[in-house]
Amino acid sequence: MWPLLCALALLLPALLLLRPRLRADLAFLARAARCRGRAGGWGGRGARSLPARFLRAARAFPARPFLRAPGGGGATETYGGGARAAARAANALRGLPLARGGALGPGDTVGLLVRNEPRFVWGWLGLAALGARPAFLGSALRPPALRHCLRACGACALLVADDLFASVAPILPLLQQEDGIVVWVLGSGPYPPGVLALQGLLDAASDQLEPEDVWEPQDMNETCLYIFTSGTTGCVYGSGCVYGSGCIYGSGCVYGSGCVYGSGCIYGSGCVYGSGCIYGAALTPPAPQRPDDRTHSVRLAVGSGLSAGVWRRFLQRFGPIRIVETYGQSEGSVSLFNYTGTPGAVGRGSFIYKLVSPFDIIRYDVTTGAPVRDARGRCIRVGPGEPGLLVAPITPRSPFLGYAGSRELSEQRILRGVFSDGDTYVSTGDLMEMDQEQFVRFRDRTGDTYRWKGENVATTEVAEVLLAHEALQEATVYGVTVPGHEGRAGMAALVLSPGCSLDGSTLFQHLEQLLPPYAWPRFLRLQEHLEMTDTFKQQKVRLAQEGFDPKSIPDPLFLLDQSARTYVPLGPEQWDGVLDGSIRI
Numbered sequence: 298m299w300p301l302l303c304a305l306a307l308l309l310p311a312l313l314l315l316r317p318r319l320r321a322d323l324a325f326l327a328r329a330a331r332c333r334g335r336a337g338g339w340g341g342r343g344a345r346s347l348p349a350r351f352l353r354a355a356r357a358f359p360a361r362p363f364l365r366a367p368g369g370g371g372a373t374e375t376y377g378g379g380a381r382a383a384a385r386a387a388n389a390l391r392g393l394p395l396a397r398g399g400a401l402g403p404g405d406t407v408g409l410l411v412r413n414e415p416r417f418v419w420g421w422l423g424l425a426a427l428g429a430r431p432a433f434l435g436s437a438l439r440p441p442a443l444r445h446c447l448r449a450c451g452a453c454a455l456l457v458a459d460d461l462f463a464s465v466a467p468i469l470p471l472l473q474q475e476d477g478i479v480v481w482v483l484g485s486g487p488y489p490p491g492v493l494a495l496q497g498l499l500d501a502a503s504d505q506l507e508p509e510d511v512w513e514p515q516d517m518n519e520t521c522l523y524i525f526t527s528g529t530t531g532c533v534y535g536s537g538c539v540y541g542s543g544c545i546y547g548s549g550c551v552y553g554s555g556c557v558y559g560s561g562c563i564y565g566s567g568c569v570y571g572s573g574c575i576y577g578a579a580l581t582p583p584a585p586q587r588p589d590d591r592t593h594s595v596r597l598a599v600g601s602g603l604s605a606g607v608w609r610r611f612l613q614r615f616g617p618i619r620i621v622e623t624y625g626q627s628e629g630s631v632s633l634f635n636y637t638g639t640p641g642a643v644g645r646g647s648f649i650y651k652l653v654s655p656f657d658i659i660r661y662d663v664t665t666g667a668p669v670r671d672a673r674g675r676c677i678r679v680g681p682g683e684p685g686l687l688v689a690p691i692t693p694r695s696p697f698l699g700y701a702g703s704r705e706l707s708e709q710r711i712l713r714g715v716f717s718d719g720d721t722y723v724s725t726g727d728l729m730e731m732d733q734e735q736f737v738r739f740r741d742r743t744g745d746t747y748r749w750k751g752e753n754v755a756t757t758e759v760a761e762v763l764l765a766h767e768a769l770q771e772a773t774v775y776g777v778t779v780p781g782h783e784g785r786a787g788m789a790a791l792v793l794s795p796g797c798s799l800d801g802s803t804l805f806q807h808l809e810q811l812l813p814p815y816a817w818p819r820f821l822r823l824q825e826h827l828e829m830t831d832t833f834k835q836q837k838v839r840l841a842q843e844g845f846d847p848k849s850i851p852d853p854l855f856l857l858d859q860s861a862r863t864y865v866p867l868g869p870e871q872w873d874g875v876l877d878g879s880i881r882i
Contacts (some may be wrong), residue, residue, distance in 0.1 A: 346521075
């Protein structure tokens with residue numbers, strides 16, 4: 298034993314010297330083990346729920362800040378105050394009758410329709426304390442989509458904020474009479490018959506709730522809540538999250554107990570499991586630089602797909618803030634973390650990291666839309682620097698719960714016989730690339746890669762090149778159908794930097810230096826701002842559907858003129874020329 302220990306003691310410094318990232322990998326593994334241990338271990342028994350852990354934290358440091366509203370004068374809520382608010386919510390909701398009979402209890406699903414505000418957190422914790430499963434609903438959902446979400450996750454009740462009740466009113470009769478869903482409003486009313494105003498119950502409820510009185514799951518793989526996908530393809534689908542899901546997220550970036558700043562959406566997976574300080578998530582243009590930009594107390598920023606350029610500019614402006622990049626999906630069973638601070642990477646793919654969250658990157662054919670398989674029918678792992686499809690094994694420790702109410706869609710995400718008979722993997726639908734140092738970088742979504750002139754074009758690569766031009770602030774790239782041409786031609790929606798104008802010739806020179814000819818966007822569309830989903834993903838589907846017809850698009854359009862080596866305005870005359878073939882693209 299002693300010779301082995303001595304050999305390991307001598308070997309470790311050499312490994313740390315040869316593998317400088319090994320120290321960070323080992324530190325991450327230790328944090329993940331501690332987090333799993335606090336939540337009941339890796340096996341799944343004795344899990345501790347989020348409300349119980351929160352109440353224990355409130356008991357330990359009640360005066361510590363917990364939530365801080367955006368803005369310089371934003372109100373701050375302490376852990377103690379938050380615990381009392383969550384207790385009132387749980388005690389007010391306890392025993393409320395349901396349309397099917399009986400009272401609200403463990404396993405019941407309740408839609409939660411509240412904006413980004415403290416009441417969202419208190420409603421979430423209150424429902425979870427009773428063992429109910431909240432279904433996070435986007436505040437921008439229209440009535441038909443809202444009903445679709447509630448039915449998909451099997452909700453028996455809807456908890457809605459008073460300022461969002463107008464979204465529910467048009468479908469209220471359908472919810473009550475056809476779907477058997479009761480509606481509870483965080484407000485005083487008056488409301489239509491059958492709708493319960495909760496404000497009186499909340500005011501009268503006890504603000505005491507002990508951690509020992511909170512309902513506890515018996516298995517880490519039990520569903521604890523539902524999150525709906527961001528809807529980049531135009532439709533949202535619900536996915537279940539298990540109690541064990543938060544453990545990997547908790548090990549990624551939490552260092553002590555920080556303050557969570559409310560900004561942007563709060564019903565996506567990136568916000569559900571994040572702790573520490575979330576900074577700069579609001580969908581607003583960046584404020585002008587000021588001399589005091591580095592005078593702040595922000596210590597941690599969480600990103601989701603930051604480009605290396607944005608990362609470096611952020612640090613240059615605001616100082617040495619620790620940035621933790623993360624990748625995950627509401628419905629996925631894989632999570633990635635870049636805990637080393639390497640710009641442009643969303644995670645690590647080391648052997649040690651895969652002990653916590655196993656995954657593989659396999660070769661993918663963008664033409665057929667399917668993984669490439671060898672003569673034996675097995676998938677092929679990509680090499681360093683080669684883009685491929687990110688997949689993750691489906692195991693008891695990392696299950697794939699699929700989409701609520703859509704067995705067919707869930708089945709489409711599952712790959713079988715990937716590396717051996719009987720194995721099952723979930724496809725993320727995202728193309729990733731891992732370099733020689735085992736850093737993973739996001740390359741594209743499989744649906745976003747288009748084919749033009751017999752070549753596959755990765756939209757993110759083109760967008761990165763566009764954003765390197767000083768006149769451009771935002772860019773999204775997509776393919777559009779052109780009559781008489783096979784494949785899809787590249788088109789870019791652009792937002793100019795403040796004070797800049799579009800110079801077609803200099804932009805062409807920039808693209809010519811950095812991209813092959815087939816990847817040059819054939820069409821440009823200038824916009825005031827880019828459309829985003831509620832979880833900050835670019836909404837490309839609508840742009841692609843609108844195409845490049847100047848008769849129906851109010852934004853300025855431009856066409857690539859290769860002979861003149863520039864981009865020229867695209868009007869009805871040019872549009873007709875493209876259609877009849879007199880203008881070649």
